[in-house]
Amino acid sequence: MDAFLLSRLQFALNISFHILFPTITMAMGWFLFYFKFRSNVTGHPVWMRMYRFWVRVFALSFALGVVSGVTMSFQFGTNWPGFMERVGNVAGPLLGYEVLTAFFLEATFLGIMLFGIRRVPNWLHTLSTLIVAVGTTMSAFWILALNSWMQTPQGHEVIDGVVYAVNWSEIIFNPSFPYRFVHMMLASGLTASFLIAGLSAYRMLKGDDKLAPKLALKTATYTAAVLIPLQIFAGDMHGLNTLEHQPQKVAAMEGLWDTTEGAPLLLFAIPDEESRENHFEIPVPNGASLILTHKKDGKIQGLNDFEGEHPPVAPVFFGFRVMVGMGFLMLAVSWLGSSYLLRGKSFPLWLKRVFAGMAFSGWIATLAGWYVTEIGRQPYLVSGVLRTQEAVTTLPPANIAFSFTMYATIYTILLFAYMGTLMLMCRRAVEIEEISTEEREMAKASKMSPANT
Amino acid sequence: MLFENVSAETLGNIYVGLLGLAVLLYAILDGYDLGVGVLIPPREEKFRDDMIASIGPYWDANETWLVLAVGLLLIAFPEAHSEVLQSLYIPATIMLLGLILRGVSFDFRAKVVQVHKRKWDLTFKYGSLLTTLAQGYMLGIYVTGLRTDLWAQGFALLSAIGVTAAYAFIGSCWLILKAENNLQAKAYYWARRGLFALSIGIVAVSLANLTLHDDVRDLWLSSTIGYVLMAIPVACFLLLSLCGVLLKKLPDAGGKGEWMPFAIALTVFVLCFTAFGVSYYPFVIPGHLTVQDALSDANSLRFLLVGVVIVVPCILAYTAMVYKIFSGKSEKLSYY
Numbered sequence: 001m002d003a004f005l006l007s008r009l010q011f012a013l014n015i016s017f018h019i020l021f022p023t024i025t026m027a028m029g030w031f032l033f034y035f036k037f038r039s040n041v042t043g044h045p046v047w048m049r050m051y052r053f054w055v056r057v058f059a060l061s062f063a064l065g066v067v068s069g070v071t072m073s074f075q076f077g078t079n080w081p082g083f084m085e086r087v088g089n090v091a092g093p094l095l096g097y098e099v100l101t102a103f104f105l106e107a108t109f110l111g112i113m114l115f116g117i118r119r120v121p122n123w124l125h126t127l128s129t130l131i132v133a134v135g136t137t138m139s140a141f142w143i144l145a146l147n148s149w150m151q152t153p154q155g156h157e158v159i160d161g162v163v164y165a166v167n168w169s170e171i172i173f174n175p176s177f178p179y180r181f182v183h184m185m186l187a188s189g190l191t192a193s194f195l196i197a198g199l200s201a202y203r204m205l206k207g208d209d210k211l212a213p214k215l216a217l218k219t220a221t222y223t224a225a226v227l228i229p230l231q232i233f234a235g236d237m238h239g240l241n242t243l244e245h246q247p248q249k250v251a252a253m254e255g256l257w258d259t260t261e262g263a264p265l266l267l268f269a270i271p272d273e274e275s276r277e278n279h280f281e282i283p284v285p286n287g288a289s290l291i292l293t294h295k296k297d298g299k300i301q302g303l304n305d306f307e308g309e310h311p312p313v314a315p316v317f318f319g320f321r322v323m324v325g326m327g328f329l330m331l332a333v334s335w336l337g338s339s340y341l342l343r344g345k346s347f348p349l350w351l352k353r354v355f356a357g358m359a360f361s362g363w364i365a366t367l368a369g370w371y372v373t374e375i376g377r378q379p380y381l382v383s384g385v386l387r388t389q390e391a392v393t394t395l396p397p398a399n400i401a402f403s404f405t406m407y408a409t410i411y412t413i414l415l416f417a418y419m420g421t422l423m424l425m426c427r428r429a430v431e432i433e434e435i436s437t438e439e440r441e442m443a444k445a446s447k448m449s450p451a452n453t
Numbered sequence: 454m455l456f457e458n459v460s461a462e463t464l465g466n467i468y469v470g471l472l473g474l475a476v477l478l479y480a481i482l483d484g485y486d487l488g489v490g491v492l493i494p495p496r497e498e499k500f501r502d503d504m505i506a507s508i509g510p511y512w513d514a515n516e517t518w519l520v521l522a523v524g525l526l527l528i529a530f531p532e533a534h535s536e537v538l539q540s541l542y543i544p545a546t547i548m549l550l551g552l553i554l555r556g557v558s559f560d561f562r563a564k565v566v567q568v569h570k571r572k573w574d575l576t577f578k579y580g581s582l583l584t585t586l587a588q589g590y591m592l593g594i595y596v597t598g599l600r601t602d603l604w605a606q607g608f609a610l611l612s613a614i615g616v617t618a619a620y621a622f623i624g625s626c627w628l629i630l631k632a633e634n635n636l637q638a639k640a641y642y643w644a645r646r647g648l649f650a651l652s653i654g655i656v657a658v659s660l661a662n663l664t665l666h667d668d669v670r671d672l673w674l675s676s677t678i679g680y681v682l683m684a685i686p687v688a689c690f691l692l693l694s695l696c697g698v699l700l701k702k703l704p705d706a707g708g709k710g711e712w713m714p715f716a717i718a719l720t721v722f723v724l725c726f727t728a729f730g731v732s733y734y735p736f737v738i739p740g741h742l743t744v745q746d747a748l749s750d751a752n753s754l755r756f757l758l759v760g761v762v763i764v765v766p767c768i769l770a771y772t773a774m775v776y777k778i779f780s781g782k783s784e785k786l787s788y789y
Contacts, residue, residue: 060560066513067556071549073523078542081535084527089750092528093757099517099524100764107517108768108775111510119778165753395539403546410550414557421564 004392006400007079010407014071016367017411021065023366026140026185027192028058029133032113034219036129040122049212053429054196057422059114064418066107071407079400080381082391087163087382090156090171094146102139106132137185144184148177150382151373152245163385175245179238180373186231187369189223190330191362196220197337198359199426201352208430217355218341224334232327236291242376243292246383248306249376252316254288258302263288268321271313276304311378319371326365333358360419456755464754465744468529469737471761475525477726479518481623481719486512488624490555490581491617492643493574500636501574505559507631507783512559514772516552526737529754530747533737540599541591548587554580582617589616596733597665598740608661615654622647623722626714629703631783638704644714645700652693655725659686662732666740669732678731685728692717692724 032055039047073095076084084091112120112128120128149155155170156163165171197220200213243250255271255278256263265287269278289298303310333354340347347355381388393400459467486508494500527534538545555577562573593609594600625647628640663670673679696717703710735744748754 056564060564063513063556063560066516067553070516070520070523070552073520073527074538074545074549077527077531077534077538078545081531081539084531084535088528088531089753092531092749093753093760095524096528096757097760099521100760100768103517103520104514104764104768104772107513108771110513111775112778115510116778162750164750165756168756393535393539395542399542402543406546406550410553414553417557417561421561424566425564 001397001401003395003397003400004389006397006404007392008388010400010404011075011079013404013407013411014068014075016370017407017415018065018068018072019366019370020363020415021061021068022136022140023188023191023362024061024195025058025065026136026188027190028054028061028196029129029136030189031192031196031219031223032058033126033129033133036126040126046211046215050216053212053425054216055113056425057195057199059110060418060421062106062110064414068411078395079393080391081393082386083381086161086386086391087150090149090153090163090165091146093165093168094142094149094172098139098142098146102135102142105135106139109135140184140188141181144181145172145174145177148180149174151180151377152176153382153385158385163382176238176241179234179241182234183231183238183369186227186234187362187366189227190231191366193220193224193227193334194330194355194358194362195360197224197355198357198361199422201347201355202359202423203426203429204347205349205352205356206427206430208426213429214346217347221334221337221341221355224330225338228327228331228334232331235324235327240292242373243300246376247301248303248310249316249373250292251301251303251306252311252313252376253320253372254292254300255313255317256288256300256302257304259299259305260302261289261299262286262297263292263300265291266317269317271317273313309379311376316372316376319368319375322368323365323372326361326368330358330361330365455759459755459758461748461751462745464751464758465529465735465748467758468525468748468754469734469744471765472522472525472529473726473730475518475522477723479515479522480726481722482511482515482518484620484722485623485627485715486515487555487581487585488620488622488647489628490577490624491585491621492624492628493578493581494639495571495575495578498571498574500639503632503636503783504628505562505574505577507628509783510775510779512556514775516556519552528757529749530737530744531749533742533747536742537595537599537738540601541594544587544591544594548584548591551580551583551587555584556580585617585620586613589613592616596662596729596739598738608665611654611657611661615651615658618647618650618654619722622651623715623718626718630711630715633782641700641704645697648693648697648700651721652690655686655689655693668740672732682728682731685724689721689724692721 032051035047035051035054038044039051076091109128109131112125113132116128117125149171152175153163153171154174155165155167157166158164197217200217200220203213204217239250239253251257254263255266255269257276257278262285264281264283264285266278267282267284269281271278286296289300290296292298292300303313337347337351337355340351377383379387379389381391489504489508493504523534526537558573558576558580562570562577565573590609590613593612594605596612597605597608622644625640625643629637629644632640663673673682696714699710699713699717703713733739736742737744737747
């Protein structure tokens with residue numbers, strides 16, 4: 001194996017593992033702020049109990065995100081030196097702004113959020129929770145600005161192969177950025193919703209009949225039910241934007257080889273790049289044209305127009321189907337759940353099992369979506385500006401093989417430890433008493449107060 | 454554009470200064486929490502809980518200074534970033550693995566069943582140790598100008614031990630400040646041992662340093678700056694001697710002056726770092742690549758400078774606020 005393949009594998013491994021955790025924390029920060037806010041407004045202790053449980057999940061996810069993120073900042077230089085040499089003048093400041101405006105904010109105020117409640121006034125604790133949520137969102141803003149610029153670059157000039165920034169607002173607000181940002185934030189909202197709903201359902205399955213998991217399940221199910229149609233709409237808009245700026249990616253997503261008027265929507269196929277055709281197609285006639293051009297006979301460019309310049313077809317094609325399939329499953333499950341909740345009924349056993357089983361479904365959809373967009377950009381690292389091959393290191397392959405093996409081993413262990421620990425935290429929460437002594441006394445006092453007699 | 458009048462030369466100095474600040478703050482801040490990690494005793498669980506509680510609210514933010522330092526190197530001096538880290542690929546990977554292991558065990562230990570807790574504690578300890586050794590080794594190789602010969606390897610190994618001793622020392626001083634009773638007594642013991650190791654380390658590294666680069670030796674031995682530079686090891690020696698006396702007296706002083714060992718450790722870190730910075734300026738890779746040659750496009754750096762000027766003071770301010778909030782003896786670590 002050569003340094004190129006190994007570096008790609010390693011980067012894919014690192015970024016895939018890394019994105020799992022920010023995807024959770026970005027939205028969970030806002031969930032925590034909501035819990036804290038409700039606690040302040042209603043004064044009902046259940047909101048604080050929910051806060052306490054989920055802030056620990058947040059802390060664990062955040063820690064995994066931090067440590068896997070640190071490795072990313074090294075990889076740019078070690079494995080992809082050409083990236084910074086050629087486009088560093090654009091990528092550098094965007095990464096710099098991310099570190100300055102997001103990382104420190106999150107990491108510092110997380111300390112107050114986790115350990116500060118007895119030491120700071122309540123408003124400062126609430127504010128810290130808000131700041132952490134804002135911090136995670138800022139971090140997404142900058143890194144997605146950079147990623148989107150790599151997909152649809154503008155606002156720069158190239159002199160002797162090196163990119164120089166010309167207009168920063170054009171660079172940051174490049175054509176695909178607003179779509180990608182919204183799409184990713186919604187993805188995070190859904191991932192966190194299904195995680196909260198799933199683990200709460202799991203707690204209930206393990207015999208937890210307290211209020212906290214019920215309320216968490218309800219909050220998360222409603223959130224998911226609202227976000228998923230928005231996400232499907234945002235995803236569609238993002239697709240149209242991609243068709244405009246990266247038609248070769250859309251062609252790969254659709255598995256469309258020849259430019260066609262009235263292209264079919266392929267529910268399933270096995271794309272074959274050797275013979276440049278699909279096997280076992282299940283087409284819906286004119287479907288793709290209808291979705292992408294909103295016309296029955298709309299023309300869509302095929303892969304053959306981009307020979308040698310288009311991404312590997314099969315992973316993009318299947319990644320897209322996994323993402324969309326997961327999205328529709330989420331739609332069905334969250335709406336079904338909401339229909340029970342709206343009628344004031346609790347979930348039947350099987351539905352709790354479905355929710356518990358889908359606790360990590362957001363990960364699958366998010367990863368599949370990122371594979372579509374990142375593999376879909378190949379063979380370029382920065383569309384039309386820098387090919388991936390040109391940026392790779394000259395390190396000896398044996399060194400990369402060593403680091404790749406180490407990362408793969410540790411990440412596998414950590415992934416299982418993470419999921420196992422979350423389940424364990426759920427099972428432990430079952431035994432914890434709903435009402436603390438303090439609260440019992442408070443309840444007693446309020447019963448005895450004249451207002452209640 | 455803002456800062457249009459700032460020349461490339463000035464920008465280079467600003468960014469190398471920032472890089473220096475980030476590295477120094479990292480070495481001090483993550484230094485003490487890595488040091489506490491290295492000192493974790495495998496047998497006494499009560500100590501372990503209290504030690505980890507003493508760094509609980511801080512470690513995440515401390516580690517962020519490393520991300521900033523590596524980020525600044527990447528952004529302002531991309532050529533140096535790729536050259537340094539490609540040469541140090543294996544030790545850098547080992548350091549990252551160490552950081553991953555210690556970072557996650559910190560959180561896992563609080564959430565798993567009792568029988569697994571010790572495993573995560575040990576992972577925390579050895580992850581920390583792996584990190585400090587790798588950092589010291591990398592520093593050593595870096596100072597030699599990325600040489601790979603046997604002499605450079607020997608120097609790097611010396612530096613690996615020296616950096617670990619320095620971190621363990623500042624870590625035990627932190628514990629003196631934060632801990633009580635038995636653990637504090639233990640911390641005094643660790644600090645005395647660490648002080649001894651650190652003193653030997655500083656002398657050895659200073660002497661070995663003089664053999665590495667001719668211009669550095671000239672700077673130290675013949676120029677007027679040399680006198681100032683020479684004053685630094687002398688000052689360090691005096692401070693550490695004072696610290697040695699304090700470490701003997703303070704345990705009986707009834708809690709007075711517990712902050713002094715940490716303050717001295719901090720000052721020694723600043724002094725050593727200053728000597729190091731002055732010796733190698735204007736190089737970003739000693740004897741090899743200068744600040745100006747490695748600098749990336751001035752316009753991009755001006756754009757980032759706007760953020761730096763606004764945000765860095767804020768970061769320093771809220772970091773100080775957090776240290777104030779959690780000042781005093783550390784409480785039992787309970788997630789809330």
